[in-house]
Amino acid sequence: MHCGSLESERYWREEDLASLPAIPDAKALAIVQAMDEMLFVFCGSGDVLLTRQGMNRAQYDYLQSLGYSFSTNMGPLSLEAEASAPAQAALNVFELLGRMEAGQEPERLIPEGALLEPFAVLPGTQAAVSRYKLLPTLPDEEIVRAVNTKSYSTAMRDRLGLPNIAVVVHSLEELLQSGQALLEKGAFLIKDEYGVSGKGNQLVDSERMLRRMAGYLESSRNQGKRIRFVLEPLLDRETDFSCQFQIDPEGRINLLSVQQLVNQGFAFGESHSPHPSLLDKLDKEGYWETMHSIGRELYSDGYYGEVCVDSMQLRDGSLAPLVEINARKSMSLIKHHVDRRFKQEGMHTCLIQVPLAAMGKVHYEELLERMEETGILFSLEAGEGVMPLTSSALQPLDPARAAGSTKGKLYAALTYRSEDSKQSLIRTLDESLLRTGYTILR
Secondary structure, eight states: OOOOOSOOHHHOOOOOOOOOOOOOOOOHHHHHGGGGGGGGGGTTTTOOOOSOOOOOHHHHHHHHHHTTTEEEEEOOOOSSSSOOOOHHHHHOHHHHHHOOOTHHHHHSSSOOOOOOESOOOTTTTTHHHHTTTOOOOOOOOOOOOOOHHHHHHHHHHHHEEEEEEOEOSSSSHHHHHHHHHHHOOOOEEEEEEEETTTTTEEEEEHHHHHHHHHHHHHHHHHHTOOOOOOEEEOOOEEEEEEEEEOOOOOOOOEEEEEEEEEEEETTEEEEEEEEEEHHHHHTHHHHHHHHEEEEHHHHHTOOOEEEEEEEETTSSSEEEEEEEEEEEEOHHHHHHHHHHHHHTTOOOOEEEEEEEEEEEEOHHHHHHHHHHHHBBBOTTTOOOEEEEESGGSSOOOOTTTOOEEEEEEEEEEEESSSHHHHHHHHHHHHHHHHHHHHHEEO
């Protein structure tokens, strides 16, 4: 059984921890919650996939045509009368499952004794394991919470003897003192303990900005919130990449893949296979042994399961092998599973996202039909094309929305022979989206 909430960091955060300034965005949360559809890539024959919003029938039939054979819910997972829509939106999928009435669709879909494969272990996961009589081969929730903090990644660099330019601060005085010292050498980042791509990093490039941040956090401290952030000089990044590996319950470490990333600012933009020159460099500089060492240390701290380590190559040619540890599944692991299943000799693959808006209801099945008519919809026969990975994320349920436009994202895997064919696929995909009624926001 597969399910999860992709914005795991949101649910790991302790309530008394001060956070960086951010504007609440219910539309962005609705998109992230609908991304759990992508967990179909981990499904084997006969598996069950539970998604928060329910999968569109046309998407389900399309995935079946590609050889996937899993059961899933077509309607949203929701509490019948106990809580308002915004209150339900605040729950992760395991908390939601734990509060559902007996006899609702998930209970009918989940076979007793099924093995749970979560995106990440969250509050409520163990309760859902007990409620639905699933197999409990999961690490402790508090250990998962601890190893996913930015300060844990910082401490791991010291444990492994890696260069460590980060500083952990526990007070406003430390923030100001360490921040001013860093500013003498250039801009730096304030990293939230549970920050994720696109959120949770604040760039500080002047003393004025530093004092502004300290002023904001002072009001949090006065409300009894704890100060704990990681300060890190802004690295001169050439390229981002990440390594995916798995630690089994006996401590064996299995390296799975490396994926190169094209980020938009601090947020995910595109994931593609690494250039051979990067892999050569990783071989020569002992990168794989560093990943094994991180896995061994994680296991000694009580964690096992999937891991994604974010890394960088800098413009001076050096490597920053450990930027952040993500002790969970990841977008890059999803890309790896698409490769394992569909990539053929001589073909390239990448994961893309297309930000969208739509006025009124747009029918997803029309988009699939249009993509098929234009010859870009991936099929086993063609071996190339665009494979949509989500249907609900294009127009997610938004409890805060009363009327007007909706925002969404198309996440898709591209399989192509050359850079020219990739660009042709993207152009035709854009035309298909526009003709179906979406507005492209990139």
